[in-house]
Amino acid sequence: MGLPRWVLRFLQTIMAVRTQVAAMVHPSVLPDAPERARHERFMLTRLALGAAALGLAPAYLAWRGALGTFEALLLIALVLPLLAVFVLSRSGRLDLAHAISATALALFVATLAGVTGGATSPVLLWLAALPAGAMLFGSRAYVLRAGAIAAAALAGVAALHQFDLFAAPAPWIVAAMPAVVAVAVLHVVAIGAALLRRRDGEQRERRATDSRAQLLLDHVGDLVTWHDATGAVVFANAAARALAGAEPRDLHGRGLLERVHVADRPLFLKALSDAAHGTGESSACFRTLFVPRDLEPSLPVALWLEMQAHRVADGDVQDGVAVVCVMRDVTARRALDEERTRVHAELLKANDVKGQFLATVSHELRTPLNAIIGFSEMLGSDHAALLDAGKRLEYARIIHGSGHHLLDVVNTLLDVSKIESGAMTIEQEPLDLAAVAKDCCALMALRAEAGAVALEQVIGRDLQAMLGDKRALKQIVINLLSNAVKFTPAGGRVTLAVIRDGGTIDLSVSDTGIGIAASDLPRLGDPFFQAKSSYDRAYEGTGLGLSVVRGLVGLHGGSLTVESAPGIGTRVSVRLPVGGVEAAAQPVKIATFARAPRRGLETKIPFRLTA
Structure with missing residues (x-):
C-alpha cells in the first residue's frame, strides 16, 4: 500500500x-x-x-x-x-x-x-x-x-x-x-x-576517516610516520615491518631513530628539524639497519630510504603531530645508479686506456719500423755497393734487432690480452728456478753492461724443484730484470735473489734506481702505466711488463709485493708455491709499500753469491 x-x-x-x-x-x-x-x-x-x-x-x-x-x-x-x-x-x-x-x-x-x-x-x-x-x-x-x-x-x-x-x-x-x-x-x-x-x-x-586512512596507509608500500615537535614518532604504518624491521608501535618515540644507520642519523634529524622549524619541507636519503625477525639465521639488512618530510599546518595538528614523513625504499634504484656510475667510470677508463694504448703502441712500433724501413732501403738502393761489409752487417743487425723488438711488443700485447680474457694457460712441470734465474741474468748481462749497471745474483741453499711453467717463469724474471736495469742509472746495482721460505720460494729483484713515487704505487700493474721519473730522460716501453708479471704470478697462485721510494730504489718480491696450483687463478693484486727496500739481505738468510 x-x-x-x-x-x-x-x-x-x-x-x-x-x-x-x-x-x-x-x-x-x-x-x-x-x-x-x-x-x-x-x-x-x-x-x-x-x-x-x-x-x-x-x-x-x-x-x-x-x-x-x-x-x-x-x-x-x-x-x-x-x-x-x-x-x-x-x-x-x-x-x-x-x-x-x-x-x-x-x-x-x-x-x-x-x-x-x-x-x-x-x-x-x-x-x-x-x-x-x-x-x-x-x-x-x-x-x-x-x-x-x-x-x-x-x-x-x-x-x-x-x-x-x-x-x-x-x-x-x-x-x-x-x-x-x-x-x-x-x-x-x-x-x-x-x-x-x-x-x-x-x-x-x-573514526571512519581514521579507519580509512589507516587502511590506506597500511596498504601502501611506503613507510609513513607522524612526528611531534621534538622529532619523536607518534604514528607509523604497517610498512615499518618491511622497511624498519619492527612493528609500527616499536617505532614510537626514538624507535625509528635507533634503526637509522649511525652515520646517517645527523642527516635524518636535520631533515626533521628543517621541516618542523624551518622551510616546512625537506628531504633526505639515509640507511636503515635492522635484523629481520622472520629469517633464520638472522642477518643484518641495510636499506636505503628516501624521505620527504612536511610540516603540518597549525589548523590540522592533532595529537601533537608536527611533521609527516613519507619514506620509500630506493635500495634498488641506488644500486642501479651506483652501477651506472661504475660502468660510466669504467667506460671512461677504457677510453683513456685505448687512447694510451694507441699512443704507446704507435710509439713502440714507429721507432723499429722506421729503422727497418730506412736501413732496408739503404741496403736495397743503388748505393748499397758503396757500403763496406761491416756497414751492411751492422744494418742487418739493426733490422734484425728491430724485428725482434716488434715481435716482443706483439707477444707482450698478446700475453696481456690472453691473461685479461682468461685464455692464458700454464703447463706445470718440475723445474729448477735457480737455473731459470741464472739463464735470465745471462740474457740481461749485456744490457746491464751497456748501461753500466752491476747485475748480481743471490741464490739460496736447499732450493728444491718446483712445479710451474718454465716459459712463464722465465718471462716473469726477464720482465722484472729489464725494468730494474732500465730504471737504474749508471753506477747502480740490480740484485736477483731466489731463496726458499718453507713451502714457498721467494724470488725478488732489487735495484738502486730512481724509485717510484707514493702517488704512483697504487697504479702499478695497470696496462700501459709507467711511473713518472725524477730524471729528465724518457724511458721507452709499453708499460705492460708488470701487468704481464702480475697475470703470470696469479696463474701460478703466487703473490706480488712492491716496495719503493724515490731516489732509493725498488724491490719487487714474487712468492710462488713449491707444489704449484690446482687451478688457474686470476691476476694478483699488487701489495705496495712506500718505503725503502730492505737492505742487508745476505746477513739474514744464508745464501751463496755466484758470479
Whole structure:
C-alpha cells in the first residue's frame, strides 16, 4: 500500500521548500558543501518559526482584539528571524544573521518575562538557550556573541523591574506559564540533543576517516610516520615491518631513530628539524639497519630510504603531530645508479686506456719500423755497393734487432690480452728456478753492461724443484730484470735473489734506481702505466711488463709485493708455491709499500753469491 495522499503532498511541500531554500543560499558559500548545509539549516528553522508566528497571528488577534505593547513586542520577536533569513540570503553573513536571530529570541524571552513576574520570572532561564544554541555553529565567536545578547536582555529586564514598569501578570498568562516553561525546557533539551548528535556524528566521522586512512596507509608500500615537535614518532604504518624491521608501535618515540644507520642519523634529524622549524619541507636519503625477525639465521639488512618530510599546518595538528614523513625504499634504484656510475667510470677508463694504448703502441712500433724501413732501403738502393761489409752487417743487425723488438711488443700485447680474457694457460712441470734465474741474468748481462749497471745474483741453499711453467717463469724474471736495469742509472746495482721460505720460494729483484713515487704505487700493474721519473730522460716501453708479471704470478697462485721510494730504489718480491696450483687463478693484486727496500739481505738468510 502507498502512503496517504496528504502525506505525499506534505512531503512534496517539504521538498519544494528545501529546493527554494537551497536557491536562496548566497553564491559565496556554494563551493563549500558543509558551510552551504549550515546556511540551509539556519534558513529552514527560521523560516518555519516565522511562518508559524505569522500563521497564528490572525487567530490571536481575533481572540485578543487590538494589539497591545506585549503583543507588538512578541510579533516583532517572531518576525525578526525572517529578517535574519533575508540578511543571510543577500549577504552570506551567517554571523550577522545569527546575531539577529539571537536578538529575536532574547526579545521574545524578555517580553514574556515582563508579563510573568519581571526579574523573578522563570522564563528568564530560557536565555541560557542562546549560548547553548550558538555551540551548534562550532565557533567561539558565536557563543560569546549569543552570551552577550542574553546578558544584555537579562540586564534590561532587571533594570526595568527596578522601576516597577512591569504590570501584574494576567490570570491567563499565569495559567499558561507551565506550558511556556515546558516549551523553554524542550528548546534547551533539543539544543542539547543536537549538540550530542553532532558530537557523536563528528566522532563517528573521525573514526571512519581514521579507519580509512589507516587502511590506506597500511596498504601502501611506503613507510609513513607522524612526528611531534621534538622529532619523536607518534604514528607509523604497517610498512615499518618491511622497511624498519619492527612493528609500527616499536617505532614510537626514538624507535625509528635507533634503526637509522649511525652515520646517517645527523642527516635524518636535520631533515626533521628543517621541516618542523624551518622551510616546512625537506628531504633526505639515509640507511636503515635492522635484523629481520622472520629469517633464520638472522642477518643484518641495510636499506636505503628516501624521505620527504612536511610540516603540518597549525589548523590540522592533532595529537601533537608536527611533521609527516613519507619514506620509500630506493635500495634498488641506488644500486642501479651506483652501477651506472661504475660502468660510466669504467667506460671512461677504457677510453683513456685505448687512447694510451694507441699512443704507446704507435710509439713502440714507429721507432723499429722506421729503422727497418730506412736501413732496408739503404741496403736495397743503388748505393748499397758503396757500403763496406761491416756497414751492411751492422744494418742487418739493426733490422734484425728491430724485428725482434716488434715481435716482443706483439707477444707482450698478446700475453696481456690472453691473461685479461682468461685464455692464458700454464703447463706445470718440475723445474729448477735457480737455473731459470741464472739463464735470465745471462740474457740481461749485456744490457746491464751497456748501461753500466752491476747485475748480481743471490741464490739460496736447499732450493728444491718446483712445479710451474718454465716459459712463464722465465718471462716473469726477464720482465722484472729489464725494468730494474732500465730504471737504474749508471753506477747502480740490480740484485736477483731466489731463496726458499718453507713451502714457498721467494724470488725478488732489487735495484738502486730512481724509485717510484707514493702517488704512483697504487697504479702499478695497470696496462700501459709507467711511473713518472725524477730524471729528465724518457724511458721507452709499453708499460705492460708488470701487468704481464702480475697475470703470470696469479696463474701460478703466487703473490706480488712492491716496495719503493724515490731516489732509493725498488724491490719487487714474487712468492710462488713449491707444489704449484690446482687451478688457474686470476691476476694478483699488487701489495705496495712506500718505503725503502730492505737492505742487508745476505746477513739474514744464508745464501751463496755466484758470479
